Amino acid sequence: MAAAPWPRRMGVLAAAALMLVCATSLAWDRDLMSRAAQRAGPRAAAAVDALQPLLAGATGKDAAALLAVVNDFYNRPVVFTDDVAAWGVDDHWASPLETLEKGQGDCEDYAIAKYFSLMAAGVPAAKLRLVYVRAAIGGPGGVVQAHMVLAYYPLPGGEPLILDNLIGEVRPASRRSDLTPVFSFNSEGLWQGAAGAPAGDPMARLSRWREVLAKARAEGFQ
Secondary structure, eight states, rough: OOOOOOOOOHHHOOOOHTTBBSSOOOBOOHHHHHHHHHOOHHHHHHHHHHHHHHHHHHHTTTTHHHHHHHHHHHHHHHHHHHHHHSSSSSSOOOOOHHHHTTTTEHHHHHHHHHHHHHHHTTTTTTGGEEEEEEEETSTTEEEEEEEEEEEESSTTOOEEEEESSSSSOOOOOOOOOEEEEEEEOOOOOOTTTTSSBBOOHHHHHOOOOOOHHHHHHTTBBB
């Protein structure tokens, strides 16, 4: 798919949207998540004991603060590891509890875990997109490699905020000139670039996404 630029900044409106509290009903099942974490292992169970109060406290939290907390929740304890080393296969999309139990993951695993956690905290899927990008490692002019981030859109068509495992700070896309979006998706659609033309049904075209959706739901997310 052809790359497309990030949407332009929408200034004051976007800033105002960030101040809206998260008023959507929480989309997670406490008991199901706890049981799934116990089955996954002790590391996942301990992580869920910390994650559930975070999710329960999301109502009324400033959106920017929620993004920062969720971004940090996964960036700090999860060690970047490629799929061959972590799972023994070339490409594995881990569910949130798989990532928490393993304590390791690659860029897709960070983005997926943050996506489902923000959904569980009440953020609508329409505000979130997992974005495949070409990342210039070390900044513009660096070695370019495939990468995935999570984008949060305060307003439809506006400039997103980027949650990334490479940089701990949640930043607007205009401050991530090292990233060039290729395609994006969520549980509702698939698009060229970050905000380009629709590109089909993600459930039909992305088999690993279909699989990880089923795993996450079985873990009590969404």
